[in-house]
Amino acid sequence: xxxxxxxxxxxxxxxxxxxxxxxxxxxxxxxxxxxxxxxxxxxxxxxxxxxxxxxxxxxxxxxxxxxxxxxxxxxxxxxxxxxxxxxxxxxxxxxxxxxxxxxxxxxxxxxxxxxxxxxxxxxxxxxxxxxxxxxxxxxxxxxxxxxxxxxxxxxxxxxxxxxxxxxxxxxxxxxxxxxxxxxxxxxxxxxxxxxxxxxxxxxxxxxxxxxxxxxxxxxxxxxxxxxxxxxxxxxxxxxxxxxxxxxxxxxx
Amino acid sequence: xxxxxxxxxxxxxxxxxxxxxxxxxxxxxxxxxxxxxxxxxxxxxxxxxxxxxxxxxxxxxxxxxxxxxxxxxxxxxxxxxxxxxxxxxxxxxxxxxxxxxxxxxxxxxxxxxxxxxxxxxxxxxxxxxxxxxxxxxxxxxxxxxxxxxxxxxxxxxxxxxxxxxxxxxxxxxxxxxxxxxxxxxxxxxxxxxxxxxxxxxxxxxxxxxxxxxxxxxxxxxxxxxxxxxxxxxxxxxxxxxxxxxxxxxxxx
DNA sequence: TGTTTTATCGTCAGAGAGACGACTAAGATC
DNA sequence: GATCTTAGTCGTCTCTCTGACGATAAAACA
Numbered sequence: 001x002x003x004x005x006x007x008x009x010x011x012x013x014x015x016x017x018x019x020x021x022x023x024x025x026x027x028x029x030x031x032x033x034x035x036x037x038x039x040x041x042x043x044x045x046x047x048x049x050x051x052x053x054x055x056x057x058x059x060x061x062x063x064x065x066x067x068x069x070x071x072x073x074x075x076x077x078x079x080x081x082x083x084x085x086x087x088x089x090x091x092x093x094x095x096x097x098x099x100x101x102x103x104x105x106x107x108x109x110x111x112x113x114x115x116x117x118x119x120x121x122x123x124x125x126x127x128x129x130x131x132x133x134x135x136x137x138x139x140x141x142x143x144x145x146x147x148x149x150x151x152x153x154x155x156x157x158x159x160x161x162x163x164x165x166x167x168x169x170x171x172x173x174x175x176x177x178x179x180x181x182x183x184x185x186x187x188x189x190x191x192x193x194x195x196x197x198x199x200x201x202x203x204x205x206x207x208x209x210x211x212x213x214x215x216x217x218x219x220x221x222x223x224x225x226x227x228x229x230x231x232x233x234x235x236x237x238x239x240x241x242x243x244x245x246x247x248x249x250x251x252x
Numbered sequence: 253x254x255x256x257x258x259x260x261x262x263x264x265x266x267x268x269x270x271x272x273x274x275x276x277x278x279x280x281x282x283x284x285x286x287x288x289x290x291x292x293x294x295x296x297x298x299x300x301x302x303x304x305x306x307x308x309x310x311x312x313x314x315x316x317x318x319x320x321x322x323x324x325x326x327x328x329x330x331x332x333x334x335x336x337x338x339x340x341x342x343x344x345x346x347x348x349x350x351x352x353x354x355x356x357x358x359x360x361x362x363x364x365x366x367x368x369x370x371x372x373x374x375x376x377x378x379x380x381x382x383x384x385x386x387x388x389x390x391x392x393x394x395x396x397x398x399x400x401x402x403x404x405x406x407x408x409x410x411x412x413x414x415x416x417x418x419x420x421x422x423x424x425x426x427x428x429x430x431x432x433x434x435x436x437x438x439x440x441x442x443x444x445x446x447x448x449x450x451x452x453x454x455x456x457x458x459x460x461x462x463x464x465x466x467x468x469x470x471x472x473x474x475x476x477x478x479x480x481x482x483x484x485x486x487x488x489x490x491x492x493x494x495x496x497x498x499x500x501x502x503x504x
Numbered sequence: 505t506g507t508t509t510t511a512t513c514g515t516c517a518g519a520g521a522g523a524c525g526a527c528t529a530a531g532a533t534c
Numbered sequence: 535g536a537t538c539t540t541a542g543t544c545g546t547c548t549c550t551c552t553g554a555c556g557a558t559a560a561a562a563c564a
Contacts, residue, residue: 010305011263014350014361053262053359057350096348096363098266098309107305109266109361111348187541205522207543212520229541230529244503245520251496439510457553459512464551481510482560497551 012098013108016061017048017155019094019162020069020115022134023179023195028166029134030159032151033068039104040152044135046159048110061091061113068132071117089117090178094162102154114162116178137163138198167196172246174216177237183220185232186210199250209247215240264350265360268313269300269407271346271414272321272367274386275431275447280418281386282411284403285320291356292404296387298411300362313343313365320384323369341369342430346414354406366414368430389415390450419448424498426468429489435472437484438462451502461499467492 020031032044047068051060062073073091091113098109140149141160150156170176170193177184179192190206193199210216217235225231272283284296299320303312314325325343343365350361392401393412402408422428422445429436431444442458445451462468469487477483 009265009302009358012266012303012361013261014264014266050261051264051350051361054352056352057348057361093347095345096309098303098363100306100308106261109264109303109309109363111350111361185542202522202524203542204524204544208545209521211543225530225541227541228531229539230531230543232542248521250522437511454553454555455511456513456555461552463512477510477561479510480562481508482512482562484511500552502553 010107013103013106014051014057015048015108015110016051016057016064017046017097017110017112017158018061018065018068018115019046019112019159020065020071020089020117021137021162021166021179022117022119023192024119024134024136026191026195027136027138028163028196028198029136030140030163031069031132032135033132035152043152044133044149045152046112046155047132051111057111058091058093058113061093061111061115065089065091065113065115069117069120071115071120073115089115090175091115094158094165097154097158099154110158112158112162114165116166116175118179118181167249170196170247171249172243174237174240174243180237183222183224183234183236185224185227185234186217187227187232189217189235193247197249201250213240213243214238216243262359265355265358266303266309267300267360267362268303268309268316269298269349269362269364269410270313270317270320270367271298271364271411272317272323272341272369273389273414273418273431274369274371275444276371276386276388278443278447279388279390280415280447280450281388282392282415283321283384284387285384287404295404296385296401297404298364298407299384303363309363310343310345310365313345313363313367317341317343317365317367321369321372323367323372325367341367342427343367346410346417349406349410351406362410364410364414366417368418368427370431370433419501422448422499423501424495426489426492426495432489435474435476435486435488437476437479437486438469439479439484441469441487445499449501453502465492465495466490468495 018031022029022031031047033047035041035043035045047064049060049064051057055063065071065073071089073089094112094114096109096111100107102108102110137159140151140156141163151159176189176192176196179196180188186207187203189210190201190203193206194201215238218238220234220236222234223231224234270283274281274283283299285299287293287295287297299316301312301316303309307315317323317325323341325341346364346366348361348363352359354360354362389411392403392408393415403411418427428441428444428448431448432440438459439455441462442453442455445458446453467490470490472486472488474486475483476486
């Protein structure tokens, strides 16, 4: 990055926006922050911010995530899926949005990242957000949605794309474990699938499927009874990243 | 991020790069252009260029594609897959690359697009490219690759990501038809799969699978014998975009 | 008239998924 | 303490889809 001639290329602002998803109370939820400044002051928006001059895109996303949530994100080298660490979350690039008028102030290109996190303590507001919350995506997109609550900028579209990516990605990858704590039961993993897809799955077939897929789950030895009922075996995420054959999402 | 103050955000250059893939002579090929200017003068690179101030990202990709190949790209609304028109190709966003040092001149964020095109007449050089060619991807990545031929910038990585996206996407979508002319036979479609995946498929099982998937293929009435042998029925791409169940790629 | 080439139809066995019965082992309730 | 409730786990049966592969059909070519 030696000399450059600012007149030789049109200058853009580049930001990252985060679609942070988690499962709370059997519901898929997204992290939203309330904007404290114009434009869209008072609207809910996705967390995010400007990319700094000497920072990579994933690096910027990771920094924003830490600033907003305290989460330490983890992304594997290349396009490979991330594993899971005790205080971490999965992070991957989602898509880039650059409609000329998407920000009324100036030309902004935003690179959106998708973060899948285990259930967290309450969000903490940070940066210029006056508050933050976990919003169930069913309230934002479902049949019981409140149309008065539109997101700032094109964040509604970005969030929808992120949710769709998460829904399809847990079909053919082991990413659903990113929504779980480090150790989890088959039932807890099933409830993740049920929440993300908004369906009910047969516990017996689900158990057969996930325990029968090599590398998906590693028994950790312990058992737990935190869900009530018979104690369940505890598992950790195995090394497998792609599920072959995939988990089939029940058709509509 | 309030009023527009040019000093308040770091300026970036934003470009689009194109991974244009086609199938020629039973081989998956990518469009490369030779750079006529520094840096990487004389290296092969992906076609692309700066995004103009008042143009969207997909719009810029589409314009660059037309400038370099004369192709008219088609992208469906939203994240939906594109259909195919007589002179068109499929276009979709691939990923965004923004490592701080990826361009030695300045900070450049490049949004890569993936284009799947039917076999075309020879490429025509355009812009600042002194020439252009279709390079078989096996020469670039396969066992018979020529390591002396590295691509400019991080275009090798971008191309690899594009090829991988194409390979996985034809599994669960009807996108392989984007590599075919408007009317094609089952055998031609099979040769597309074979070229993209680098495998040999059983003609009988393939025929059963594709003709048995509702909406994948529409009989166009005619037949052709352009491949030799018994005349084959001609089909057009049907309306289906996702294949359920998917085409299974034979495991390695 | 074979021979070759490609297309298309059929058959069969095995893998995997959906439906669902049965049993197990803990806490909760009476 | 007996019973109920709640999960978890193992098995069985059927149906669908896939892979392997035999057989036939219709053109070009020798």
